[in-house]
Amino acid sequence: MKKDLYLGVDTGGTGVKFVVTDSGGSVITSGEVPTDPASITVSMRRLATAVGGALGGEPDFPDLAGLGMACAGIVNSVTGQLGRSPNLPGWQGRNLTGDIGRVFRDVPVTVANDVNGALYGEFRQGAGRDCRNLVMIALGTGVGGGVIIDGKLVVGTHFGAGEIGHMSLDRDGPPCTCGSRGCLEAWAGSTGLLRRAREAATQGTANDELARLVARRGESLNTLDLAGLAAGGDVAATEIFAEAGRRLGQAIGNIVNLLDPDRVIVGGGVAQAGDLILKPCREIVPGLILAEEARNVPVVIAELGPLAAAVGAACLAREMEISR
Amino acid sequence: MKKDLYLGVDTGGTGVKFVVTDSGGSVITSGEVPTDPASITVSMRRLATAVGGALGGEPDFPDLAGLGMACAGIVNSVTGQLGRSPNLPGWQGRNLTGDIGRVFRDVPVTVANDVNGALYGEFRQGAGRDCRNLVMIALGTGVGGGVIIDGKLVVGTHFGAGEIGHMSLDRDGPPCTCGSRGCLEAWAGSTGLLRRAREAATQGTANDELARLVARRGESLNTLDLAGLAAGGDVAATEIFAEAGRRLGQAIGNIVNLLDPDRVIVGGGVAQAGDLILKPCREIVPGLILAEEARNVPVVIAELGPLAAAVGAACLAREMEISR
Numbered sequence: 001m002k003k004d005l006y007l008g009v010d011t012g013g014t015g016v017k018f019v020v021t022d023s024g025g026s027v028i029t030s031g032e033v034p035t036d037p038a039s040i041t042v043s044m045r046r047l048a049t050a051v052g053g054a055l056g057g058e059p060d061f062p063d064l065a066g067l068g069m070a071c072a073g074i075v076n077s078v079t080g081q082l083g084r085s086p087n088l089p090g091w092q093g094r095n096l097t098g099d100i101g102r103v104f105r106d107v108p109v110t111v112a113n114d115v116n117g118a119l120y121g122e123f124r125q126g127a128g129r130d131c132r133n134l135v136m137i138a139l140g141t142g143v144g145g146g147v148i149i150d151g152k153l154v155v156g157t158h159f160g161a162g163e164i165g166h167m168s169l170d171r172d173g174p175p176c177t178c179g180s181r182g183c184l185e186a187w188a189g190s191t192g193l194l195r196r197a198r199e200a201a202t203q204g205t206a207n208d209e210l211a212r213l214v215a216r217r218g219e220s221l222n223t224l225d226l227a228g229l230a231a232g233g234d235v236a237a238t239e240i241f242a243e244a245g246r247r248l249g250q251a252i253g254n255i256v257n258l259l260d261p262d263r264v265i266v267g268g269g270v271a272q273a274g275d276l277i278l279k280p281c282r283e284i285v286p287g288l289i290l291a292e293e294a295r296n297v298p299v300v301i302a303e304l305g306p307l308a309a310a311v312g313a314a315c316l317a318r319e320m321e322i323s324r
Numbered sequence: 325m326k327k328d329l330y331l332g333v334d335t336g337g338t339g340v341k342f343v344v345t346d347s348g349g350s351v352i353t354s355g356e357v358p359t360d361p362a363s364i365t366v367s368m369r370r371l372a373t374a375v376g377g378a379l380g381g382e383p384d385f386p387d388l389a390g391l392g393m394a395c396a397g398i399v400n401s402v403t404g405q406l407g408r409s410p411n412l413p414g415w416q417g418r419n420l421t422g423d424i425g426r427v428f429r430d431v432p433v434t435v436a437n438d439v440n441g442a443l444y445g446e447f448r449q450g451a452g453r454d455c456r457n458l459v460m461i462a463l464g465t466g467v468g469g470g471v472i473i474d475g476k477l478v479v480g481t482h483f484g485a486g487e488i489g490h491m492s493l494d495r496d497g498p499p500c501t502c503g504s505r506g507c508l509e510a511w512a513g514s515t516g517l518l519r520r521a522r523e524a525a526t527q528g529t530a531n532d533e534l535a536r537l538v539a540r541r542g543e544s545l546n547t548l549d550l551a552g553l554a555a556g557g558d559v560a561a562t563e564i565f566a567e568a569g570r571r572l573g574q575a576i577g578n579i580v581n582l583l584d585p586d587r588v589i590v591g592g593g594v595a596q597a598g599d600l601i602l603k604p605c606r607e608i609v610p611g612l613i614l615a616e617e618a619r620n621v622p623v624v625i626a627e628l629g630p631l632a633a634a635v636g637a638a639c640l641a642r643e644m645e646i647s648r
Contacts, residue, residue, distance in 0.1 A: 074615060084616065133481050147582065149473050156584020157457050160615025163581040168574050168612055170494050178614055250492050254578065257487040258471065260480025288492055290502055291398060291484025292408065 003065040007051060007107070008121075008314025010070045010114055010307075013037055013087030016047050019307055020054060021314040023065070025125050029054045030307060038090035044103040061107055066320065068110045068313030069096055070117025076159050080111050083159065110320045114309045115162055116153050118302070119146035121312030122265050126303035131262040135255055136302070137164050137248065139270035139277075142177065143185040147259065165189060167251050187247040188277070190223045190270050196240050197226055210236045227273040241273050245280035252281065252299060253288025260294045267302030274301070327389040331375060331431070332445075332638025334394045334438055334631075337361055337411030340371050343634040344378060347389070347642065349449045353378045354631060362414035368427040385431055390644065392434045392637030393420055394441025400483050404435050407483070434644045438633045439486055440477050442626070443470035445636030446589050450627035455586040459579055460626070461488050461572065463594035463601075466501065467509040471583065489513060491575050511571040512601070514547045514594050520564050521550055534560040551597040565597050569604035576605065576623060577612025584618045591626030598625070 005028070010017045012035065019030040033050050036042040048061075055063060073085025073092070080097025082088070096111045112120070119128075119136040128134040134148040143165030147154040154161050165185035166178055173182020177191060186192040198221070201214035213229055214221060230237035252264050266278065278299065286295040304311055329352070334341045336359065343354040355378060357370040372385075379387060397409025397416070404421025406412070420435045436444070443452075443460040452458040458472040467489030471478040478485050489509035490502055497506020501515060510516040522545070525538035533553060541549055554561035576588050590602065602623065610619040628635055 074617070145582075149478055150476070152474070154473055154583060156615075156618065157586045158584055158615060158617035160580075160584040160613075160618035161582060163614040166581045166612070166614045167578045169492070171574065180612060250495065254491045255582065256484075257490045258469075258485060258579065258582070259478060260482055260484040262481045288490070288504060289484075290487040290490045291480075291482060293398070293482035294480065294484035 003063060005055070005063045005065060006314040006317045007061075007064055007067045007104075008070070008117075008310040008312065008317065009047065009068065010117060010309035010313060011035060011043070011088070012072050012114065016043055017307060017310045018047060018051060019310040019314055020051065021311065021318075023318065025311065025315050025318065027307070027311065030310070035088070036090070037088050040091045040094055040096070040099045041103065044100055048103050060105060064104070064107045066110065066317030067100065067104055067107045068112070068117070068315070068317030068320075069100060070112050070114045070309040070313040071096060072114045074159050075111050075113045077110070077112055077155055080109070108317070108320070110313070110317045112153070112313060112316055113146075113155075113159070113162070115144035116146045116155065117309035117312040117316070118267060118304070119148060119265070119312065120153060120316055121304050121308040121310070122267070122302055123148055123312070124315040125311055126308065127265045127300050128263055133259065133261040134263055134265065135259065135261045136265040136267060137251070139188050139190075139248070139266065139268035141190050143189045143268075147261075149259070164251060164255070167254065169247055169250050184247055184251045188244040188270065193223055193226070193240060193244055193270065194221055196243075197221065197237070200236050200240065209234045223270050223273060227276055230273070230276050238276065241276035242280040244270070245277040246284055248277060249281040249284040250288065252285050252297075256285070256289050256294055256297050257291075260291065261297065264297060264299045265302050266299060267308065271301055327387060329379070329387045329389060330638040330641045331385075331388055331391045331428075332394070332441075332634040332636065332641065333371065333392065334441060334633035334637060335359060335367070335412070336396050336438065340367055341631060341634045342371060342375060343631055343638055344375065345635065345638040345642075349635065349639050349642065351631070351635065354634070359412070360414070361412050364415045364418055364420070364423045365427065368424055372427050384429060388428070388431045390434065390641030391424065391428055391431045392436070392441070392639070392641030392644075393424060394436050394438045394633040394637040395420060396438045398483050399435050399437045401434070401436055401479055404433070432641070432644070434637070434641045436477070436637060436640055437470075437479075437483070437486070439468035440470045440479065441633035441636040441640070442591060442628070443472060443589070443636065444477060444640055445628050445632040445634070446591070446626055447472055447636070448639040449635055450632065451589045451624050452587055457583065457585040458587055458589065459583065459585045460589040460591060461575070463512050463514075463572070463590065463592035465514050467513045467592075473583070488575060488579070491578065493571055493574050508571055508575045512568040512594065517547055517550070517564060517568055517594065518545055520567075521545065521561070524560050524564065533558050547594050547597060551600060554597070554600050562600065565600035566604040568594070569601040570608055572601060573605040573608040574612065576609050576621075580609070580613050580618055580621050581615075584615065585621065588621060588623045589626050590623060591632065595625055
């Protein structure tokens, strides 16, 4: 049997998503099983069953040339160790490579952080596929990110790189979940964005529509609700996205002044607000960049959607295999 | 004659500094000739005469295995072209490699930006010599910087990387020479720092000593005057350095969250204020960094002083030679 397939896996606190790709990185099949946050072995057995079903049920996965695992948390790509990972308490401190290898015997395993997985997916198969120097900012509940320099993921000395969400943009800004104030995440992550919407509603600076939406949705208020209101012309909701966009632009200006990449990709659920965030962002970026040649850096939306990290993990597995 | 010497050159608006190093990077001799800002050829002839004298006067520099030139401005290390360089108007747009080669025949030429030269010098021979991932921030009249990832200089797609001085730390901060507000440079470059001292003096928030110093020194006020006052216990002068240090810390926090380097080196004339800046800086850095493992990043003073860029240029020439 020819080993020419790659399994890419993206593990979060609730689901283990997977894709099987061919050697060119194209997705052949995909699926998801529930994560067991207490046990990596239970989760991997569920994954193996689902992948086995998708590939025709042969034992020991004779087609798989490699497995890439993107995982939430601080991932040591060299040792395979998972560091802090708040949503996977039972996985913390485990050696991912070893634990996965006990279920997927004989398949070479590569591990990475989940945002780096998504960045690598966009780099190989998505919005950054013609780049050498690339930055991604993922606007989710929090804000994460990743950096590729000269075609390689920058993981940092302690595997702590890419924490773009905690770039301090104003010491006196709104509080952030990390304990600081004025981090990018406090404006552009959904937690921060919704907090600002609730404050605008209660502080009476919002018009009636926003206040009514906040009251009606209560704890289930989400950024899509808010984007719908803004798309309908609501001034207060629009301004909350615009400020998120301007803060995103300030962060991008800072990153481009530091690294001068080919392109910046914006992904994550909040990015679905599209031009509500991206237009004000793109308007301020060029004026913040010193080197004239670097000013017109394209700021683009991610292309791969929720499977980005799984696709990227499959690509990482393939590249590791190739470079062996 | 054995080719085992390297000539490292650092060209600024007023002087062309040079070092001759052995193949291990140790400085054998050094010197300086005046820059002709209108003509690279005139400047290079002056340099050749001085270097020829230092090396014993043989024509065509038979001992030189390579020449590295660090130059103020945007330097395309691939083509050798010098982009914008406000202090070298007659050099702008010239091909440095070609022009230098016409004077230093048969000597291979490598070119880099001056701050990248200084960073590379510290990386090979100074405060970063045991690092793989390194960031330098040079606090001069303005604030520049550079990044090394995995042992390689990060120059950026358009050779515009390293502009750390224009990291926006507060949209409503003091004005910066670049036209923005609240850039790191507006607090921690000497122009910004002295502007803040003059403002403190005239706005009556300073005590008598600072006001008297500003009045006495007028246009010739410099950061050493101010540091002297602060070292003597003056509260207003101390606070100006402390705020520069806290803003430097905010910038370092942002960079470490993004890149997680081994170490951050602070250089440039303003860094001579030492603990007046570094103590408040080091106090706030750990609290700004998300990844626990990255929090104790050492923030250290540059070791090589004014010859750093020339030493780094010599090292770059050597490495280019080796990797050919």
